[in-house]
Amino acid sequence: MYLSAQLQETAKKFADKPAYCFLGQQSTYAELETAIQKFASGLEKMGIKQGDHIALLLGNTPHFVISLYGALRLGVIVIPVNPIYTADEIGYILDNGDVKAVVALDLALPLADKMHTLLPNVEHYIFCETKPDCLVQSELEKLSVYSKMKSFTEVIASGELSFQGPALKEDDVAIILYTSGTTGKPKGAMLTHKNLFSNAKDVGDYLKMNQDDRVVTVLPMFHVFCLTVSLNAPLLNGATLLIAPKFSPKEVFSLIKEHSATVFAGVPTMYNFLYQYPDGDPDDLQSLRLCISGGASLPVALLKNFEKKFNVLISEGYGLSEASPVTCFNPLDRPRKPGSIGTSILRVENKIVDELGQDVPIGGVGELIVRGPNVMKGYYKMPEETQATIRNGWLHTGDMARMDEEGYFYIVDRKKDLIIVGGYNVYPREVEEVIYNHPEVLEVAVVGIPDPNQGETVTAYVVSKNPGLTREQVQEYSREHLAKYKVPTTIEFIDELPKNTTGKILRRALKHQISQKVNN
Known part of the structure; x- marks a missing residue:
């Protein structure tokens, strides 16, 4: 099964249920499915075909969800890009990623106009409207890239509901996620349809996500943590996304209270800001059944202080882009251990090894390595880096960790930060x-x-x-x-x-x- 195909099944089952809420507006699963189907068809009519690369230069908006699933339905490889990157950073990814089309907010078009002469392979710019049409049109006609542009609305309007997508293979690349590039240039982790679907399904099952959940989607959608935990897993299970354009403690408290949100996923700094927010009312968070932390190690002191103040439990997990991303989570049906990233999720193996690749005794510190259906195909156009990272079927994470006698893992630190x-x-x-x-x-x-x-x-x-x-x-x-x-x-x-x-x-x-x- 594939993400986009599974969403079709979910939309049939929960047609009239809200798929997402965004800035006071909501869309049902039937409406979302229609938009996805027509966007995929519209892309095909533009000449974009299976195997082409499309970049999403978008923040947290419904445009991202529709573009992502529409492109995947056509068999197009999606490259999410942080929209606040500099022109040089964006240019490198678009060039290295062999991007043929870009989907971006109209606010980013002046930046695209400056870059397009250096990116001759980009044939199409699809802009998502945020301004009145007359104002946009007058500004767009001044851009030298105007002949390559089409609005998001036009693409959907040109699409047909009768569209039949191509046959996909589970080992086909679906998404290329460029790592943050802590050393050298960013590397593009190639995630297949199998990688993404298996991790979204396994995470959803592990966290018991269902149609009654309302998930705060405030992590950046272009980041793998949000992509799987706060977007794909909820949608596969008929949950409702509460999409927040950006993180604000005030808005998060309001969003949770207004919609009786049941799941919140964030990084440690978000929990710190929520904890420090002077107007944070514990009653506003009482609808939450689950708080998830990832992206970085959550200080135990912060975890305990947050839980004591708001009377909710935080379940910490672990993942990385190269693993789609989740490999560990604190279990919900057994005791959670503060400071631990939990145990291996279903179908994923984690273990600790020394520099020679030998197993480290329980309690000993070594490198965390991972294998499972979620592990990437490799780095795009970087065979040597791929071979150095994936050895004998195991993904070497570069994180130093230890495991206790009950199979709970603890991140000690990044290997390179030692x-x-x-x-x-x-x-x-x-x-x-x-x-x-x-x-x-x-x-x-x-x-x-x-x-x-x-x-x-x-x-x-x-x-x-x-x-x-x-x-x-x-x-x-x-x-x-x-x-x-x-x-x-x-x-x-x-x-x-x-x-x-x-x-x-x-x-x-x-x-x-x-x-x-x-x-x-």
Whole structure:
């Protein structure tokens, strides 16, 4: 089965049920299915065919859902792109990804106009209207890319409900997700129809999603976490998406209360903002049956504080783009373990190995590797990187972890973020967990900096609730809970930690700041 085909079946079963709510408007499953079918047909009439690549330069809107499922129904390979990337970042992905058509909000068209001469392979620009037609038309005619443009509305209007899509194969690539590129240029993870469907189905089953669920879809749709957990899995099970254009604590509280939402999925920084929001009323969240955290490690102190304040449980999981993404979740039918990413989900194997690929004893730290129907086909046009990442059928995640005697996994840290102080291993997350417990600390990130004597030393970047908090106080608190070599030698107080669009803290940006200081 495939995502788009399964959605057809869901739409037949729940035709009159709301598929999504967006800015006060809602659409039924029957209406969504009609739009998807006609969009797929409209793409075909434009000359786009099975195997072509189409980029979605969109935020959280119904346009994304319709474009995604319509393209997949035609057998087109979808490349979601963060719409706030710079022209250079977007240009690289469109060029490297061999994109033939782009779907974007009309607000992004001036950017496309600047780029299109450098992207001769892009033949079509489909724009989604956000302005009055007369204003849009007068502006569009001024663009040099005008001859390649068509509105989203036009594409759907040209489509036919009688459209019959091509035969698909489960190992055909469905989506290419470009990783955030922590080292070098972003790599395009090729996810097949089998990868995406299996993970969406298994996650939906694991989390017991059903037609009565109302899922807050506030994570960015172009990110794999949202794509599977907050979009595909709910739609396959007849749930209703509560689409939020962007994250705002005020709007999230309002959305949950207004629609009696049952599922919320977010990254740790979202939970932190919700916890710190002064007008956050615990009663507003009482309809939630499930809160999900992923994308980065959730500090145990934050988890406990959030649950105590709002009387809801957070189930932490783990995933990565290359695995579609989910590999682990804290089970709902057994005790949840704070600080753990849970156990392997159905049909997915996780294990811990050393540098030689040998199994690490229970409790020992090693690299987390994964295999299952969700593991990517490889990196687009990067065979060497693919071979280095997928070995003997196992995906090497680059994350250091351990497993306890009951099969629960714990992420220790990213392999490349490991700090070595005088020959001793220091895992940034362990230090962060301690400092996070300090009552005056709002956020913290720990990185290593080169040191001629120790190899590296530990630096902590701290966002404080109290302007009077001192470096010495943080260090003294750390000494009470950490071995001497793990205590940060440098404490930097900053107003805000650098984060990407999903809220993940960017340690590489902090390291860049350090290197600039050293070079200057």
